[in-house]
Amino acid sequence: MSHPNWNRVVIKVGSALIAPNQQGCSSHYLLSIAQFIVRCRANGTQVVLVSSGSVAAGSHMFADQEKSNIAVKKAMAAAGQTEMIATWDRLFDFPSAQMLLTHADLRDRERYVSIRETIFSLLYNNILPIVNENDTVTTDKLKVGDNDNLSAMVAAAADADALIICSDIDGLYNKNPHEHDDAKMLKSVDTIDESIYAMAGGAVKGGVGTGGMRTKIEAAEKAVSHGIDTYIINGFTELSFNMLLAGENPGTHFRPFKKPMKENEHWMRHTSNAQGEVIIEGNFDGTLITDSDQLTSSEIIGVNGEFSVGDTILVRKEDGTKLVKAKSNYSSCLLNFIANQESDEFAHEFEEKTGPIISDQHVANLEKE
Numbered sequence: 199m200s201h202p203n204w205n206r207v208v209i210k211v212g213s214a215l216i217a218p219n220q221q222g223c224s225s226h227y228l229l230s231i232a233q234f235i236v237r238c239r240a241n242g243t244q245v246v247l248v249s250s251g252s253v254a255a256g257s258h259m260f261a262d263q264e265k266s267n268i269a270v271k272k273a274m275a276a277a278g279q280t281e282m283i284a285t286w287d288r289l290f291d292f293p294s295a296q297m298l299l300t301h302a303d304l305r306d307r308e309r310y311v312s313i314r315e316t317i318f319s320l321l322y323n324n325i326l327p328i329v330n331e332n333d334t335v336t337t338d339k340l341k342v343g344d345n346d347n348l349s350a351m352v353a354a355a356a357d358a359d360a361l362i363i364c365s366d367i368d369g370l371y372n373k374n375p376h377e378h379d380d381a382k383m384l385k386s387v388d389t390i391d392e393s394i395y396a397m398a399g400g401a402v403k404g405g406v407g408t409g410g411m412r413t414k415i416e417a418a419e420k421a422v423s424h425g426i427d428t429y430i431i432n433g434f435t436e437l438s439f440n441m442l443l444a445g446e447n448p449g450t451h452f453r454p455f456k457k458p459m460k461e462n463e464h465w466m467r468h469t470s471n472a473q474g475e476v477i478i479e480g481n482f483d484g485t486l487i488t489d490s491d492q493l494t495s496s497e498i499i500g501v502n503g504e505f506s507v508g509d510t511i512l513v514r515k516e517d518g519t520k521l522v523k524a525k526s527n528y529s530s531c532l533l534n535f536i537a538n539q540e541s542d543e544f545a546h547e548f549e550e551k552t553g554p555i556i557s558d559q560h561v562a563n564l565e566k567e
C-alpha cells in the first residue's frame with residue numbers, strides 16, 4: 199500500500215516513551231517517532247506533536263519528595279518541560295515551537311481561535327508545534343487533565359486528518375492485557391459506545407501514564423466526530439511507524455464519521471464547558487431551523503448557575519434529557535427575570551426586540567444523550 203493521503207496529522211506521545219525510567223528524558227524511543235515526523239513532512243503532511251513527559255522527565259530532580267503532592271508535581275512539570283522540549287528539538291534539523299495550553303484556553307472561543315491561528319501560522323512556516331498541557335498553572339477547574347483528550351482537542355483545532363496516539367501498548371484490547379492473559383486486541387472500532395468504554399482500564403499503578411485507555415477512547419470519540427482517523431499504536435517499535443507510512447494499521451483504528459460535525463459545533467460539544475443550565479418543558483427539541491423551532495422563555499422552568507451573554511449553556515428537560523449545548527444570547531439574570539414574568543406578552547415582546555435566546559449559529563445537538 200502507498201503512504202496515506204494526509205494533509206495534516208497530530209501525533210500524541212505518552213510519558214513512557216519520553217522518560218521510560220523516570221531518570222530524565224531519553225531519545226531511545228523518540229528516534230523512530232522523530233524519523234516518522236520527518237518522513238511525514240517529506241511526504242507533504244503537516245505535523246503537530248502533542249508530547250507528554252514533563253512530569254516524568256522532571257521527576258528525578260525531586261528525589262526524596264512526595265511525588266503525589268500537587269505543588270511538587272507542578273514543579274516537576276516545570277523542570278521537566280525544558281528538558282523534554284530540548285530533547286525533541288535536538289532530533290530535528292527544522293525549528294520547533296512550544297505551545298502550553300490549558301482547558302481554560304481551549305474552552306474560551308476567542309482564545310481557541312487564536313490557538314488555531316497560531317498552529318496554522320507555525321505550520322505554514324514549516325515549524326513543528328509541540329503542545330503540552332500547562333501543568334504549572336492549572337487547577338482542577340482549569341485543566342484538561344490528560345494529553346489524550348488534549349490531543350483530540352488540538353487535532354480538531356488543527357483540522358487534522360489523523361490523530362495517532364503513541365502509547366506503551368499495541369492498541370485497545372477487550373480487557374486490560376496487563377491483568378488478563380487472554381485479552382485480545384481490536385483492529386478497528388466503528389462505533390464508540392459503552393461496550394467500548396467497558397473494555398478500558400486505567401494506567402499502570404505507580405507508572406508514568408495518566409488516564410490509561412479510557413482517556414484514549416474519549417479522545418478517539420472526540421476526534422472521529424470531527425472526521426479524524428484515529429489510531430492507538432505502540433510507540434516503542436519502529437514497525438508501527440513503517441506500517442503507518444505504508445498505509446497499514448499497526449494498532450487499533452477508530453473509523454471517522456462519514457458526516458463530520460462542523461468546526462464550531464464540534465468545539466461547542468467537545469471542548470466548550472457549560473457555565474449553567476436552562477431547564478425546559480414543551481416542544482423545543484433543539485432543531486432551530488424555522489422561527490417556530492426557537493427556544494422561548496415561556497418554555498423555561500428553571501435556570502441554574504450564573505452565566506453571562508456569550509457563555510455556553512446546557513439546555514435540558516426536567517427528566518435530565520440533554521437537548522443542546524449552545525451560546526446564550528442572554529445572561530442567567532435576564533433569563534430568570536423574563537422567564538418569571540406573569541404575562542407571556544412581556545417576554546414575547548422582549549425576545550422580538552433582543553433576538554433568540556440561542557441561535558443555530560452556535561449550537562451542538564445532544565438529543566441522543
Ligand SMILES: Nc1ncnc2c1ncn2[C@@H]1O[C@H](COP(=O)(O)OP(=O)(O)O)[C@@H](O)[C@H]1O
Nearest residue numbers: 212213365371373374397399401407408410411
Ligand atoms: N483495554 C485495554 N487495552 C490496552 N491497555 C489498557 C486497557 N485497559 C487499561 N490499559 C492500560 O493502559 C495503559 C496505557 O495508558 P497510559 O499508561 O495512560 O499510557 P500513555 O502514557 O501512553 O498515555 C496500558 O499500558 C495498559 O496498562
Ligand SMILES: N[C@@H](CCC(=O)OP(=O)(O)O)C(=O)O
Nearest residue numbers: 213250251252253344345408
Ligand atoms: N502534561 C503531563 C502529561 C499527562 C499525560 O496525559 O500523560 P500520558 O498519559 O503519559 O500521556 C506531562 O507532561 O507530564
